[in-house]
Structures are given as structure tokens and as C-alpha cells.
Amino acid sequence: MNLYRDAMPEGVASDLADQLGAELKRQGVGATAIVTQLPFWTPLARRLREILAPAALVYDCMDDHAGFSTNAPAMLASEGELLSSSDLVTVSSKRLFDRVADRSRTAVLIRNAASPADFVVVASPSDGTGNARTIGYFGAIADWFDAEIVGALARLRPDWRFELIGSTHTADTSPLLSLSNLKLRGERSYKELPAMIAGWDACIIPFKRNSLTDATDPVKLYEMLAAGKPVVSVHLPELEALASEGLVRFASTAEEFSRELEAALETNSDEEKARRRSYALANTWEHRVAAFEQAIAAAFPLVSIIVVTYNNRDLNELCLASLLGDTDYPNIEIIVVDNASNDGTREYLNETAQRESNVRLILNQTNRGFAAANNQGVAAASGDYICLLNNDTVVSGPWLSALVRHMRADRSLGLIGPLTNSIGNAAKIEVGYSYLTDLPVWTDAVHRERRGELADIDSLAFFCVLTRREVWERVGPLDERFAHGMFEDDDWNRRVRLAGYQVKLARDSFVHHWHSASLKKLRTRAYQQLYFDNRRRFRIKWGEISAPPPAAGSVLQPLLQAADAVEFCVFFPRLDAGTPDSVVQRRDAVARAFTQLGAVVIRELAYREEPQAWLTQSTDLEFEYSGRRDCLEGFNRLIVWSDCSNLDARDEMPPGSIVVFDFCESFKRYAINWTRTEWLLWRGVREAEVFISAEWSLRLQIGEHRDRVLYLPSPRPATQRARGAPVTEADAAWKSRLLDASRPVAGYLGPVNNQLDFDLLAAVAAQCPDWNFVLLGLDTDGSIWTSGLTRLPNVLWVGSYGDRLGSDGIPCFDVAMLPFVDRPLGPELPSPAFDDYLAAGIPVLASPHAQLQHALGIDFADGAKSFARALSVAFKRKRDPLQFGAIERIPDDVVWRAHAERVLKEVSAIDPAAG
Numbered sequence: 009m010n011l012y013r014d015a016m017p018e019g020v021a022s023d024l025a026d027q028l029g030a031e032l033k034r035q036g037v038g039a040t041a042i043v044t045q046l047p048f049w050t051p052l053a054r055r056l057r058e059i060l061a062p063a064a065l066v067y068d069c070m071d072d073h074a075g076f077s078t079n080a081p082a083m084l085a086s087e088g089e090l091l092s093s094s095d096l097v098t099v100s101s102k103r104l105f106d107r108v109a110d111r112s113r114t115a116v117l118i119r120n121a122a123s124p125a126d127f128v129v130v131a132s133p134s135d136g137t138g139n140a141r142t143i144g145y146f147g148a149i150a151d152w153f154d155a156e157i158v159g160a161l162a163r164l165r166p167d168w169r170f171e172l173i174g175s176t177h178t179a180d181t182s183p184l185l186s187l188s189n190l191k192l193r194g195e196r197s198y199k200e201l202p203a204m205i206a207g208w209d210a211c212i213i214p215f216k217r218n219s220l221t222d223a224t225d226p227v228k229l230y231e232m233l234a235a236g237k238p239v240v241s242v243h244l245p246e247l248e249a250l251a252s253e254g255l256v257r258f259a260s261t262a263e264e265f266s267r268e269l270e271a272a273l274e275t276n277s278d279e280e281k282a283r284r285r286s287y288a289l290a291n292t293w294e295h296r297v298a299a300f301e302q303a304i305a306a307a308f309p310l311v312s313i314i315v316v317t318y319n320n321r322d323l324n325e326l327c328l329a330s331l332l333g334d335t336d337y338p339n340i341e342i343i344v345v346d347n348a349s350n351d352g353t354r355e356y357l358n359e360t361a362q363r364e365s366n367v368r369l370i371l372n373q374t375n376r377g378f379a380a381a382n383n384q385g386v387a388a389a390s391g392d393y394i395c396l397l398n399n400d401t402v403v404s405g406p407w408l409s410a411l412v413r414h415m416r417a418d419r420s421l422g423l424i425g426p427l428t429n430s431i432g433n434a435a436k437i438e439v440g441y442s443y444l445t446d447l448p449v450w451t452d453a454v455h456r457e458r459r460g461e462l463a464d465i466d467s468l469a470f471f472c473v474l475t476r477r478e479v480w481e482r483v484g485p486l487d488e489r490f491a492h493g494m495f496e497d498d499d500w501n502r503r504v505r506l507a508g509y510q511v512k513l514a515r516d517s518f519v520h521h522w523h524s525a526s527l528k529k530l531r532t533r534a535y536q537q538l539y540f541d542n543r544r545r546f547r548i549k550w551g552e553i554s555a556p557p558p559a560a561g562s563v564l565q566p567l568l569q570a571a572d573a574v575e576f577c578v579f580f581p582r583l584d585a586g587t588p589d590s591v592v593q594r595r596d597a598v599a600r601a602f603t604q605l606g607a608v609v610i611r612e613l614a615y616r617e618e619p620q621a622w623l624t625q626s627t628d629l630e631f632e633y634s635g636r637r638d639c640l641e642g643f644n645r646l647i648v649w650s651d652c653s654n655l656d657a658r659d660e661m662p663p664g665s666i667v668v669f670d671f672c673e674s675f676k677r678y679a680i681n682w683t684r685t686e687w688l689l690w691r692g693v694r695e696a697e698v699f700i701s702a703e704w705s706l707r708l709q710i711g712e713h714r715d716r717v718l719y720l721p722s723p724r725p726a727t728q729r730a731r732g733a734p735v736t737e738a739d740a741a742w743k744s745r746l747l748d749a750s751r752p753v754a755g756y757l758g759p760v761n762n763q764l765d766f767d768l769l770a771a772v773a774a775q776c777p778d779w780n781f782v783l784l785g786l787d788t789d790g791s792i793w794t795s796g797l798t799r800l801p802n803v804l805w806v807g808s809y810g811d812r813l814g815s816d817g818i819p820c821f822d823v824a825m826l827p828f829v830d831r832p833l834g835p836e837l838p839s840p841a842f843d844d845y846l847a848a849g850i851p852v853l854a855s856p857h858a859q860l861q862h863a864l865g866i867d868f869a870d871g872a873k874s875f876a877r878a879l880s881v882a883f884k885r886k887r888d889p890l891q892f893g894a895i896e897r898i899p900d901d902v903v904w905r906a907h908a909e910r911v912l913k914e915v916s917a918i919d920p921a922a923g
Contacts, residue, residue, distance in 0.1 A: 011048045012076070015086050021051035029059035036456035038336035038406030041066055041304045047073065047086035054093060062337070062412045064307035067094040067112075069104055070120075072223040096307035098300065101246045103223040116303040121296045122230035124288040127202050143269060144208040146173035146201060147228045149181070149192075152221050154214045154242070159183035160262035161212075162190045173204060205235055209276075210269050213241035222246075229256065234288035236281035238272035240265055255287055305338035309416075311408060311474075312391030313340055316381040317399045318347040321356055323522060326444075330402045332364055334448060337408040343388055345370040345381040378470075378493035379486035386480060394480050398471040400522035402444055404451040410517035411474040414462060422479045422509020423501065425468040426517035427454070434465050435513055444520065451518045461515035468511055470497035472519045475504070483507050487549075495542040502550065541663045544638075553638075553660070563621045564639070567610065567631050571643045574629070576607040576912060578647045579640065579665075581657035582614060591651065594672050594702070594722055598649065601908035603629045607647075610640070615660075638662050647915060650696070655688045658695075666915055669696035671706060672722070698914045718914065720907040751780045751802070752883050754853075755821035760805065761788040765829045765855055766795035771872035772827075773800050776879060780804065782821070818845065823882045826854035826866070827875075851882035 009016065032040070040063040044053045057063045067090050088111070091097060097112040099105045105117045145158075149172060162170050162184075170190040184190055196204060205211075211232040215221040225246045232239050233255060241247055243258040250256045257272055259265040313331065317324050331342055344357055344367065354371060361367045370384050382396055393412060397403075411424050429439045441450040483503045490496040501511055547553045571577050580599060583592065599609045606629070613622075613634045621635030633640075637660035640646065646665045648658055651672060658667050669692035692699065693713050700718045701707035707719045754776075756764075760783055773781050783792075783805045792798065798805050818824070824845040845852050852866045853875065869878040 009048075011046055014048070016048055016051050018051050021055055024052050025055035025059055029056055032060060033459055034456060036406065036452045036459075038409035038455070039063070039308060039338055039412075041307070041338075043068055044090070045070060047084065047090045050086045050090040050093070053090075061416055062308060062409055064095040064304060065093065066096045066098065066304055066307065067091065068098045069108060070100045072104065072107070072219050076220065096303055098303060101223050101225040103245055107223070114303075114307065116299075118296055118299045118303065119291070120225045120227040120230060121291045121293045122227070122234045122288050123293055124234040124285060126198075127231060127234040127236075127288075129202050129206070140167055140169050141209045141269075141273060142169045142171060142207055143210050143212055144171045144173070144205055145212050145214065145228075146196075146205065146231075147226070149174045149176045149179045151178045151180070152216050152218065153179050154216045155179060155181055155183045157242075157262055157265065158212070158214050159187060159190075161214075161265050162187045164262050164266055165189075171204075171208070173201070201231075202235070205237070208237060210238045210240065210272055212265065212269070213239065213244070214265070215242050215244065217242060217244075230288055230291055233284040236285050238269075238276050238280070238284075240268045240272060250287075253287075255284060301338070308337065308339040309392040309412070310390060311337060311340045311393040311395055311412065312386070312389030313342045313395045313397050313408075314382050314385030314389065315342060315344045315397050315399050316347060316378055316385070317344060317349055317353055317357070318375060319349045319351045319353060320399060321349070321351050321353045323400045324353050325356060326402050327397070327399050328360055328367070330404060331397075332360075332367075334404050335408055336406050337412060340366060340408070341389070341391060342367045343370065343385040344368070345372065345385045347372050347375040347377070347381055375492065377488065377491050379488045379490050379496040382470075383485040383488065386485065389477075392477055393474055394477055395472070395474045396470050397519075398521070401472060402447065402520040403472075404448045404518075404520075406455045407451065407472075407517045407519055408474075410455060410459075410514050414512065414514050415474060415476060418510075420508075420510050421512055422483070422504040422507065423468055423473055423475050423511045424514050425465075425471075425473045426514055426519045428471065428519050428521040430521045430523040431469050431471060433467065433469060434463070435469065447520055454518050455516050458516040463513040463515050465511065465513040467498050467501040468513070470500070471521050471523075473497075479504065479507070479509060483509075489545055489549075490542045492538060493542075494539055495546040499546060499549065540658065540661075543659065544663070563623050566625050567608070567623060567633075568642060570608050570625075570629060570631070574606055574608050576602070576645045576647060576915065577610060577643045578602045578607050578649055579610045579637075579661070580612060580649050581637075581654040582612045583651075584653040587653055590722070591653075591672055594670070595649070595651075597904040598670070598908060599630075601904035602912075603627065604905055605908050605912065607908075607912070612637075612657075615657075636660070645915060647911075650692070652685045652689050652692070655692050655696075666698070666918060667692075667696045668698040668700065668911055668915070669693075670700045670702070671710065672700075672702040697918055698911060700911070718910060720910065751778055752822040752879075753780045753782055753820060754823045754825050754879055755782040755784065755818070756825045756827065757784045757818060759788050760785040760792050760807070762791040763828055763831075764791075765827045766791070766797050768827050768855060768872060768875065769803070769825075770795070770797055770800065772875045772879070773797075773803050775872055775876040777802055779879065781825075782806070818850065821845075821850050823879055824850045824852045826852065826857075828855055828857050830855070830857055851885060853878050853882055 037060065040056075040060045042053045042056050042060070042063055043066045044050070045068045053065050057065045069091075073084055073087060091108055091111045092113075094112060095114070097108050097115045098118050099108060099115060100118065100120050102117060105115055109115045143161075149155075158170070158172070160183075162168075166189055168189060170187075171193055172184070172190070173193045173196055175195040176192065181192065184192065193204070211228075213226055213229060215224070221242075222245050224244060226241075226244070229239060229241070229247065229250070238257070239255075240257045240259050243260060247256050247258075251258055257268040259268045315324075315327060315331075328342070328344070331340070342364075344361075346354055346357060346369065357369055357371075361369050368388065370381075370388060372381065372384075376384070386394055393415065395408065395411070407426055411426065414424055415421050425435060427437050428435050430436060439450065440453075441447050483500065486496045487499050488496075490499065505511060544553075578599070580595060583595070599611070602609050608629050608631070610631050610633050613632050615634075615637065621633065621639055623635075624632045626632065637657060639662075641662040643662075646662070648661055648665050648667045649670060650657060650667055651670045655667070655669060658665060671689065671692065693710055698718065699710060699714055699716070700720050701710055702721050707717050710717050754772075764783075769781065773779070779802060781800075781803045783797075783803070786807055787793070787805075792805060792807075797803055854866050854868055855875070856868050856870050867878060867882065869875040
């Protein structure tokens, strides 16, 4: 096939496009500009645009193709289709622009140019007397080249030399033959050109006048001016402006060419040469490339990216830098709405907006919240597509191209979002990068491997979503009732589906997400309160619950009056059926302690959906309640005492409620519904304002996930705390095995394994021969046998004991020991008897260990000598009635009143303004 005479068959175009498109997809191309300069490629270009969407078809029309003798009607017929179907038509001359403007969607005039740096080496010729002038031309010598006028000029000026550089294909060169002062140099490479024209005195452009040349903006003219050469040309319409500035002269005959060349050579001063070169420097290919990029970018639908900022300057910089530097979609505007940042963010944003023409700012004087700020940004946007992007994100490569591709391909799509590394739904995936520097390579691979993949998703989080403007206008703005953030995205997901659109996850787009950076600036209390308040608003809006009625009128008046007179109210949600007695008893004891401290206690008998409430008053401070939980509004510091059976009560509580989670038993032995119990436990770990553990080992476990856990064990009966409790049969059985039962006892109860510091125990036993050392517990790893500890005369290990031995035997300890090695303890340690030590009023001595540092009532000793001295001190305290009275007061700190006091102290420390 001949590119200038034939039309490409559709079948050939389709096959080529499929093969080329498949390869480009494998390469991971994103937004693509398909540029063609010949109408022959029309069917291939159009097919590629479909395959590589989002893509723009650009027709770069440099000539009036009908003026070429080599172009046949079949090829020219394709030009009309190319003009009408292209997203952008660029032309090199005003005459071409006038011809195509009304036949194309968008036409842009981008003239030709030069690379002036390539012609800097061109030296001016010598002007010495007697040297013949050299007049030159370079470029194609084809049928539009006026050989006759050049031949006549050479004959008219035999004292001048003429050099013509270029292919003579299709040209009639007979008028140029047999001229001794004219040389045809043939076609030469561009690299050779500057040196070849260095000695020329002037240049000519001797074209024939026709439709082709009248629409020509000659590249060679810019190059001739870049070389500083005077130029005489035939009167070409596109050069009239340059002629008016004296940068080119016009001539129509050989005589006029001779006269104009003479005049140009006479005035060819250094100033004139500099003026020509200056013009070329102002019209470089770099300038044209910038114009092309701008025009091509505008051929893509405009995407308005809305970024809301609130402090977090470092993250704001990362986000905008990635948007401006690593987004392959070419046509974006970035609208940043700042919610009264005060950490230098505004100064950075102003600097960025001054530097980047596609960044616009909206600077709020107050924090208007996420929904309102995004609505502001969208209202100011001009794009066909709207992208809401969090400021705690980093984008790369084809992230936006992929989203636009899906949205353009399927008009039923109303909302689409990318994959990410951190979010609470199906958009989260495992990632293959550890540092942001590795992000571009990894995201490009995701785009290549998953190109075109879409997935269903229940709801898209608004860390990054894309929609069409028409969808936004139909669905409406974000609901601003959701305050500073959370649930406005769930709401819009529902609304867009109700409007008849689909919501999809693009599995070929990825955005890095730091996750809730601005919200994390809020204190935990404020964050949690915002979540529950907005969740409540969402459920009311969508009919999942009804709006709370007025606080049940006269029914709740006694409760409200009592609450007005106290600082705290404590609400105890109903317990699940089958709750262990120990939990019920602990709760009752805590409730009594709160009333002793002057707090109002509200016990829930049953939860009712209807607004009617039922209330009875037991004492001045105790009430029983049945009704909707959200009716309990207007109380100062309303505490919700929850546990693994009823934490979800907080979802129905009025705003401002403070949740205390009492983890009084391990969930593994707590309830029948294991799944729900475990879920509520870990929800309590995340969400409760105050978290309590009744067991030390559970406190250690939860302490890995929370900064603060209150340790409030349940006190033992008084008989177990009394000094000198009677020795039982089981107790006597092991104590009788001691060589000298009159010696004081340093005891340990719990698993015996390599987490005990056997070396320390052996050294202490050797330094304290007047003490008995007793280890009660099973050997779980065989380490007791290799330690040699059992061969010491004052050490007794009892590896098996009855169920009552721990509780009945512990009072016989004079000092309890926790001699652990300094490494993380296993899940079953420290000693399960730790709570019993404290409850029995026995001094507790431990080796230094990070997991024991915050324990109540423990003394620490580092090293054998220190441990031995500490044993003596503890024993003397126990034998001294005055000192022992202090020891016996340790359990008082863990009785119910002390527990309640510590809880109220924790609640008082919570800043009410943070909620």
C-alpha cells in the first residue's frame, strides 16, 4: 500500500490496532495521545483510541495535502473523516487553520520552529573585497520549487555562487543544468547542514505560488534565521508578518530577487544578525512542544481534583507533589480547600499556587469540615469529571487514567475508586512496596497486570473517588450534616445507587493512603465521639432508627432531677442471658460502689424500640429503666458500663456518652456466642474511653494494643486475706516436706518453665539458707530438671497440686516471688496467682521486668544480693504489726470503692471539649 495514494482497509487497521494495542497495554501505558500526520492512518488511529482509552486522537495537519502531486483522491478522501473524528487538529499555518476550523472539534495553530542551538556554530562569511557572494537554499526540491526563477537568477548574477541542498525527487531541474555558478549538493543529513551553510551570505525560498505553498510555514525559514542569514522569499502569505518586521524580504522575479538580495547584503550588520537569531530563539521546538502538550492535554476531558487540607503540612506536600509530578493523566485542575490550617500549610499552598497554573486555592477562615469543604471545591470546579482525593494520599502514574477509562467506557457507572494499602473495606490489598520510592514501579505493574478489571464493592471510601459532573449534579453535594467527616461517603454511595448508577472498584488503579491523617489529629475521645454521632445521624437519615423523641417527659423527671445534683451518671446496659455469676456479682458490687461515691446508677431491665419509657426509683441514686437508650439525653458525664456482652449498647446511647469497658474474664471462657463476644472485646479495645482488666495476664495482653489499661481485680473473700489462715490438709501435705517448717517461706505459684530465672533463684537460695523456697506448678518444658535447682536443700518444687492448693496454700507464703527472666512473657504468665497474692495481703517481690512495671503492690530487686536483702525487709514488714497493717491495706486499693474511685478519676481526666 502507498501511504499517499491508498486508503487503509478496515480489516488491516483492526488487526494492526489489536496487536499494537496489546503490546502497549503490556507496557502499561496510561493516558495516550495518538498523533497522525497523514489521513492514511485514520482507521488505525480511531481503533487505537478505542483500545487505549482514555486516549485522544490528534491530527497534526502540516500541509494542504491536495497540493501534493503524489497524493491520490483515495487518500485525500480520508482527511474529511479524520478532521471530524479527531479530538484535536493542530495546523502549522493560518491558511490551514481557516480551512479546517469549521470541520473539526478543536483546531489549534502551532507554527513551525527551529533548534537554534544547532546553528550557533554557523559563522558569518568573510566580507573581503573580491569574494563572490554565496546564495543558498536547503530543503526539498520538488515540483513546487521554482527552478526557472532560480536559474534565471543565476544567469543574471554570474558573479554570485548558488548552492542548493536537497532531494530533487519530482522536480524539473532542467533550468538549473549547465550553470557553472550553481551546484546541486543533493540530500544531506541534518547534522551536516550547519557546517555546509556556514559560508553562505544569504538564503532564498524560491517556491511556486499555489495552494500548497500558500499554506506553508517553512521550517527552513526559522533555521535560516537561527543561522543569522538574510532571507529573500517569494511572497508567501504566512511570512507577511515577518516581512513587516524586516526579518524576510519578498521577491517575485529573478530581477527582484537580485535587487532584494543586494539590499539585504548591504544592510547585513551584526545587529541584524542578532535580531534574526533572537526571533529564532523565541520560536524554538521547545516552545512548540509546550504548546502541543497544552493543546493535547486540553483534548482530554478535564478532571477537577478536590483536595481538602487541615494541617498535616508534610502529608499535604507529598500529596500535591505526587499529583503534579507523577500523574500521567494530562488534563487536571487541582482545587485545594484549606480548613483553617495553622501549621504552615497555607504558606506552602500559596507558594505552590503561584508556581503551578493548574492549582487553585480556597482558604476557609474556620474548619468547615470534610463534606462542606469538598462541596466548596466542586462548586468552583470546571471539570467534566470530579475527583475527591484525601490529602493523606500519594498517587502515581496511571491511577487517574484507569479511573477515567472505566468511567468513559460505561455510562452506568456513577462512582468509582481505586485499590489502596490502608482502608477498612474490600479496596485494601497487600502491597509489594515498603518505601514510597518503590511505589511507581509497583503501581505500574498493578496497572499492567490488572488493566480493565472492575469489581463490586459495598461502599467506596472517599479517600479517592471519581464521578462525572452530571452524576454529581443529579445526586447532589455531600451531606454537610456529617460534620467534620465520616459517613458522608456511605451516604453518597447510597444516594448514587438510588439514582440508578453503579458503584465499582477499579482493580487497575492504586493510591497510597496514610489513612485518617486529619481525623487522627483529633484526640481519641473526639474521634470516637465524631464517629458515633455521625453514625447516628446516618442511621436516622436512612430510617434504620427513628429520631429520638423528647426525653420521655414526666417519666424521666425523677432521674433528671437526681442527675442534676451529681457529677456522674452510670448506665448499666442489660446483660445477655447466661452471663456468668461472677460477672453479675462484679457488676452489682461496682454499681453499689458508685452510689456510695454519690453517682446516679441506672440499671437497664430491657431495651425497647418504642419511645415510651418505664422507670422505677429504688433509692435516691438508683433507678431501673426500660426504654430507648437514646432517650437518656441531657445527663452530665453519662458513663456506659459495658463488657463483652453489651458493648454495642453504645450505638444507641445519646451523643457524649463515655464508655467504660470492664474486661472481667477472658472471652475464651466467657460466653456461648464466641464470635460476637470476641468481636465486642476487640471493639472495646479500640473504642472504649476507659478499659479495665480484672486479671493481670489479660491486662498484659490488652496492653499491647492500648496505651492505658486499668488493672482492677476482683477482691477475694476476707477469710482468704486474713493473716495466719488455718493450714489445710493439702497445704500441710507439701509444707511437711520441708526440712525445717519453722523457716519463712518465699513462694511461687504458676507454670514452671524457662521463663523463670533459675540462676537467680539458685543464687538467692544459696545466700538465704534460713529460708524455704517453694515452687508450686507443673514443669511445662523440662527446664526444672536441667537447672539443678531441686538439688538445693532449702528448695522444694511441688509439680502437682490439688485444685484448692493455690487458694488455700498461698496464705502460708510469707513472701510471694515473681522471678522472671527479662524477656517477653508467654501468654500464661506472670503467675496466675498474682491476683491472689495481692488479695491475701502477701508482699510480692519480683525481678525487674517491663511487663510488671505498672503492677500494684510489687517491690523489685535486681540481682541475687538485692533480692536476698529485699526478702528480709519484706519478712520484717510482715512480722511487724504496724508494718503488716500497711501490707494488709494493699487489698483495700482493689476493693470496689477504690475501683469506682479510679474509674471516676479516669473519666474526669477526659476533656469534655474533645468530644
